[in-house]
Amino acid sequence: MFIWDFSALFALVLILCVGLVLTWWIVYNLNRDKQGGEDRIIEYFRQCHYCGYVYLDYFQNSPCRCPRCMSYHD
Numbered sequence: 001m002f003i004w005d006f007s008a009l010f011a012l013v014l015i016l017c018v019g020l021v022l023t024w025w026i027v028y029n030l031n032r033d034k035q036g037g038e039d040r041i042i043e044y045f046r047q048c049h050y051c052g053y054v055y056l057d058y059f060q061n062s063p064c065r066c067p068r069c070m071s072y073h074d
């Protein structure tokens with residue numbers, strides 16, 4: 001017969017917590033793959049036409065400004 005002592009309860013709680021975190025991680029990764037995940041971040045990449053600096057433009061303003069040389073370009 002199984003005896004429920006402190007170590008058995010601790011092991012059970014630990015296994016449940018690890019299972020919960022693993023389940024959350026799997027669901028998070030499945031949802032991220034459905035939404036395009038890393039494909040969406042490519043839209044934000046911009047390269048300055050004057051100095052060649054590559055940066056992320058999350059606001060996507062039409063005349064955006066290079067953070068390095070401060071020049072405007074499309």
Ligand SMILES: [Zn+2]
Nearest residue numbers: 048051066069
């Ligand atoms: Zn620049």
